[in-house]
Amino acid sequence: MTYFKLILSFLLTVGIFFALNTKFGAIPPIGKFLNPYSGVWQNETDEAISGNISIPELKDKVTVYYDAELIPHVFAQNELDLYRVQGYITAKHRLWQMEFQTYAAAGRLSEIIGEKALNYDRQERRRGMVYGAEQTLSKMSEDKTMMAIVEAYADGVNSYINQLNSKTYPVEYKLLDYKPEAWTPKKTALLLMYMTKMLAGGDEDMEYTNALRLFGKERFDLLFPDFFDITDPIIPKETDWSYIDVPQTPDPNSEPVLDSIAETIDKPDPNYGSNNWAISDEKSATGNAILANDPHLGLNLPSIWFVMQLSTPNHNAFGATLPGALAVISGFNEHIAWGETNATRDVIDWYKIEFNNDRTQYKFDNQWKAVSVRVEEIKIKGQESYKDSVLYTHHGPVVYDKNFKSDNELSGYAMKWAGHISGNGQKTFTELNKAKGYDDYEKALQYWVAPAQNIVFASTDGDIALWVQGLFPNKWEGQGKFVMDGSKPENDWQGYIPQQFNAHTKNPERGFVSSANQSPVDEAYPYYVFNDGYETYRNRVINDFFNSKAKFSVQDFKDLHNNNYNLKADELMPYMLKTMDVSNLTKEEKEIYDIAEEWQYNNDKDEKGPSIWNAWWDVLYDMVWDEFEVEDTALETPFTYQTIYLLKNKGDDDFMDMKDTPEKETARDLFKLSFSKAVKNLNDWKAINGDLNWVNYKGTFAGHLLQALPAFSRFDIPIGGGKNIVNATSENWGPSWRMIVEMTSPPTALGIYPGGQSGNPGSKYYDNFIDTWAAGEYHSLNFLQSDKATEAIISTQILTPTK
Amino acid sequence: MSKNILNFIVTIIVAYVLSLVLPWWSVMVAAFATALFMPLKKVAVFFVPFFAILVLWFVYSFVLSSGNDYILAKRIAVLLPLGGNPYVLMLVTGVVGGLAAGISGVFGKQLSLVLKK
Numbered sequence: 017m018t019y020f021k022l023i024l025s026f027l028l029t030v031g032i033f034f035a036l037n038t039k040f041g042a043i044p045p046i047g048k049f050l051n052p053y054s055g056v057w058q059n060e061t062d063e064a065i066s067g068n069i070s071i072p073e074l075k076d077k078v079t080v081y082y083d084a085e086l087i088p089h090v091f092a093q094n095e096l097d098l099y100r101v102q103g104y105i106t107a108k109h110r111l112w113q114m115e116f117q118t119y120a121a122a123g124r125l126s127e128i129i130g131e132k133a134l135n136y137d138r139q140e141r142r143r144g145m146v147y148g149a150e151q152t153l154s155k156m157s158e159d160k161t162m163m164a165i166v167e168a169y170a171d172g173v174n175s176y177i178n179q180l181n182s183k184t185y186p187v188e189y190k191l192l193d194y195k196p197e198a199w200t201p202k203k204t205a206l207l208l209m210y211m212t213k214m215l216a217g218g219d220e221d222m223e224y225t226n227a228l229r230l231f232g233k234e235r236f237d238l239l240f241p242d243f244f245d246i247t248d249p250i251i252p253k254e255t256d257w258s259y260i261d262v263p264q265t266p267d268p269n270s271e272p273v274l275d276s277i278a279e280t281i282d283k284p285d286p287n288y289g290s291n292n293w294a295i296s297d298e299k300s301a302t303g304n305a306i307l308a309n310d311p312h313l314g315l316n317l318p319s320i321w322f323v324m325q326l327s328t329p330n331h332n333a334f335g336a337t338l339p340g341a342l343a344v345i346s347g348f349n350e351h352i353a354w355g356e357t358n359a360t361r362d363v364i365d366w367y368k369i370e371f372n373n374d375r376t377q378y379k380f381d382n383q384w385k386a387v388s389v390r391v392e393e394i395k396i397k398g399q400e401s402y403k404d405s406v407l408y409t410h411h412g413p414v415v416y417d418k419n420f421k422s423d424n425e426l427s428g429y430a431m432k433w434a435g436h437i438s439g440n441g442q443k444t445f446t447e448l449n450k451a452k453g454y455d456d457y458e459k460a461l462q463y464w465v466a467p468a469q470n471i472v473f474a475s476t477d478g479d480i481a482l483w484v485q486g487l488f489p490n491k492w493e494g495q496g497k498f499v500m501d502g503s504k505p506e507n508d509w510q511g512y513i514p515q516q517f518n519a520h521t522k523n524p525e526r527g528f529v530s531s532a533n534q535s536p537v538d539e540a541y542p543y544y545v546f547n548d549g550y551e552t553y554r555n556r557v558i559n560d561f562f563n564s565k566a567k568f569s570v571q572d573f574k575d576l577h578n579n580n581y582n583l584k585a586d587e588l589m590p591y592m593l594k595t596m597d598v599s600n601l602t603k604e605e606k607e608i609y610d611i612a613e614e615w616q617y618n619n620d621k622d623e624k625g626p627s628i629w630n631a632w633w634d635v636l637y638d639m640v641w642d643e644f645e646v647e648d649t650a651l652e653t654p655f656t657y658q659t660i661y662l663l664k665n666k667g668d669d670d671f672m673d674m675k676d677t678p679e680k681e682t683a684r685d686l687f688k689l690s691f692s693k694a695v696k697n698l699n700d701w702k703a704i705n706g707d708l709n710w711v712n713y714k715g716t717f718a719g720h721l722l723q724a725l726p727a728f729s730r731f732d733i734p735i736g737g738g739k740n741i742v743n744a745t746s747e748n749w750g751p752s753w754r755m756i757v758e759m760t761s762p763p764t765a766l767g768i769y770p771g772g773q774s775g776n777p778g779s780k781y782y783d784n785f786i787d788t789w790a791a792g793e794y795h796s797l798n799f800l801q802s803d804k805a806t807e808a809i810i811s812t813q814i815l816t817p818t819k
Numbered sequence: 820m821s822k823n824i825l826n827f828i829v830t831i832i833v834a835y836v837l838s839l840v841l842p843w844w845s846v847m848v849a850a851f852a853t854a855l856f857m858p859l860k861k862v863a864v865f866f867v868p869f870f871a872i873l874v875l876w877f878v879y880s881f882v883l884s885s886g887n888d889y890i891l892a893k894r895i896a897v898l899l900p901l902g903g904n905p906y907v908l909m910l911v912t913g914v915v916g917g918l919a920a921g922i923s924g925v926f927g928k929q930l931s932l933v934l935k936k
Binding site: 018019021022025026028029032033036037046047048050051052053054055056057058059060061062182187191725726727728776777778779780782 | 838839842843844845846847851876879880883884886887888889890891892894895897898908911912915916918919922923925926928929930932933
């Protein structure tokens with residue numbers, strides 16, 4: 017009996033150990049996790065930001081001052097030390113985030129969260145994310161100086177990782193039960209790929225091909241015109257292009273391949289966009305040029321940005337950095353300021369590939385060319401690895417083949433993507449950080465390949481400029497709109513637009529430059545550019561604003577950042593309200609109709625009009641494009657601008673007819689039908705969620721990077737604005753960093769972002785900027801001019817070489 | 820009675836010291852060791868180490884969390900999910916540690932009986 021009890025109690029002991037030491041599904045190993053001596057309770061703390069730290073390999077002493085926003089101001093004696101400390105300090109506050117993002121980029125999430133991430137990982141590998149990072153890395157390593165500082169950054173991150181232990185790991189590691197691994201230059205390259213995918217990872221070739229097959233060329237062109245009837249391009253229309261002497265590639269009259277596949281890989285949210293603008297000294301109320309930037313990205317926690325001052329005796333830069341990448345990305349130094357918006361252009365093309373019998377060769381130029389195989393080993397937590405063989409052609413990876421989203425034995429679709437082309441893009445930023453004027457800015461841009469960006473510039477000299485910068489294929493008219501035959505050489509990218517012919521403008525006559533993801537140029541630009549889903553509303557509001565008066569101040573910039581005017585609604589809703597049949601509205605419909613009529617087209621947070629507009633537009637849009645609901649066919653519905661154009665100008669077109677009804681509807685009928693349905697939707701929504709105020713209806717939130725884990729996220733952020741509005745705050749994306757810089761000497765700047773400097777959910781600095789940001793307010797950025805603490809500094813940390 | 824109290828105190832001290840060098844299961848080792856060398860009787864075999872560790876973990880997590888306005892505890896109490904109440908999370912923490920300690924205490928006691936034979 018004694019032995020029985022002994023064995024039983026032993027088994028129970030082993031059992032409880034196992035139960036509390038093991039991760040079950042989403043539940044962390046609970047004993048390990050809750051143990052106050054090394055578990056999550058140890059993360060219940062603010063960050064240590066004072067004292068001395070010794071770091072191996074530092075050459076000299078580095079001082080880090082923290083201000084009340086937990087912004088680090090780094091003063092190093094040389095660049096290597098500077099970037100080493102940037103790595104160290106970034107890791108100190110954002111280690112989990114920077115690692116997680118590179119795991120996501122590398123298609124390695126299965127290692128952390130298990131088999132449920134396998135499909136995601138396979139997709140990222142097949143997209144060539146790791147391949148692209150390797151190209152970037154090899155290009156970067158040709159530049160010895162660059163590589164040395166990228167390595168210094170990695171060493172800095174590792175210095176931080178090395179002094180961690182299971183007790184001090186960030187809370188997410190404890191939650192998911194894994195450990196940080198060493199940082200490498202390749203991870204920096206992967207982080208750049210992560211951004212490239214986010215900003216230049218979308219295309220509609222497959223979808224357009226299907227639409228072309230279904231509707232024919234004429235109807236396709238009506239739905240998807242290369243240019244809209246209005247354009248207010250980034251580079252002013254009056255620009256003289258006569259200096260361009262390398263012509264567009266001649267059209268080989270190639271026929272598109274009219275087949276495609278049923279389901280395409282995930283694409284980044286096409287709503288990611290941004291605003292930036294700058295006014296010249298002449299247009300400025302104070303006589304100093306002023307620049308602003310607000311990149312619209314996912315509203316996540318930890319935030320995508322980390323604000324820092326990075327200084328050596330030779331330069332002094334300040335602004336938003338990307339954890340994992342070097343230098344300031346959107347910011348300013350003593351001489352210049354810069355910022356980016358996304359310059360989407362069609363930089364992904366698809367080629368249909370014909371294989372030989374054993375798929376070792378593919379047809380090209382009437383010959384057989386060898387396929388190269390890249391075996392992607394995907395490690396899975398708690399399971400055996402998965403091996404995926406991805407075939408590569410000279411176009412790029414064959415994303416879709418019989419092993420992935422297709423069942424065709426002998427054909428596949430290869431991807432040609434600017435993101436795979438090697439570039440030394442990191443250098444653009446280290447150089448911009450040091451730039452002293454326009455010439456340096458222009459030189460720094462030449463390294464930038466992808467994702468193409470509209471990089472705005474202003475200087476203390478009073479210059480303003482904007483370059484649409486990236487490596488763009490010089491395409492023949494229509495190239496890459498549809499899937500192409502991969503066996504015909506004329507379908508290959510024939511060359512690239514020379515860097516100096518990329519669209520740009522310096523000190524334009526109108527006294528301002530601006531970009532808001534609209535068409536970069538109008539039809540006069542000598543190279544082939546077609547509509548890549550360009551924005552058509554924010555940009556007009558911004559340009560109209562700057563054309564509205566002679567002089568502008570920083571206050572005007574703040575007002576414009578927070579401008580909630582809904583031009584899109586204003587271009588359609590009055591027409592709908594006027595045109596639609598209102599003779600037999602129900603009482604409920606009448607109520608909503610009256611509110612809608614009162615609305616002045618501002619998406620302010622307490623208005624009900626924007627909720628009505630959104631609900632109405634969503635239903636109407638689906639009704640118009642019911643022709644696009646075709647089973648097992650990847651399709652993309654037409655752009656908003658063209659939809660509104662057709663509703664107002666071609667209201668009796670066949671597309672207005674709803675296929676499921678015997679009647680033939682026109683736009684006027686759709687207005688009424690969609691209104692009734694929207695009113696019902698709104699009232700249903702109201703019954704569950706309460707008031708129809710825009711702020712409630714929109715429900716802006718900042719979700720934790722780990723599937724928006726509610727415990728680590730912020731919901732119901734009190735802010736207006738919305739999609740296609742200058743204050744582009746939608747449900748889960750928006751102005752992820754708002755910056756205004758006046759080019760005084762030295763510059764004076766404001767900045768804010770929806771997050772906090774700390775990545776630790778247990779820190780008061782984790783989400784402390786959100787309410788200030790939502791209220792449309794800014795922090796003034798303490799641009800320290802020397803290695804001396806000012807009264808804005810709350811804490812100092814000295815980093816010294818290990819003796 | 821005094822034996823229970825003594826064991827309770829010793830368990831806390833040993834668990835605290837071991838926690839400085841061992842992972843979370845230090846509390847299991849502590850409870851096991853005290854049970855082995857200071858055997859208790861009946862339900863006390865389980866409950867003395869149980870409460871000792873419950874108190875140790877509850878108090879320490881309270882100390883850590885109260886110094887930081889319970890910011891993280893509130894979030895973890897949403898994650899787990901415990902209604903966002905940090906005190907419930909502390910109690911759960913104590914009970915988890917206590918359970919592990921109590922059970923290994925029982926094992927320690929059984930082993931001591933076998934060794935005595």
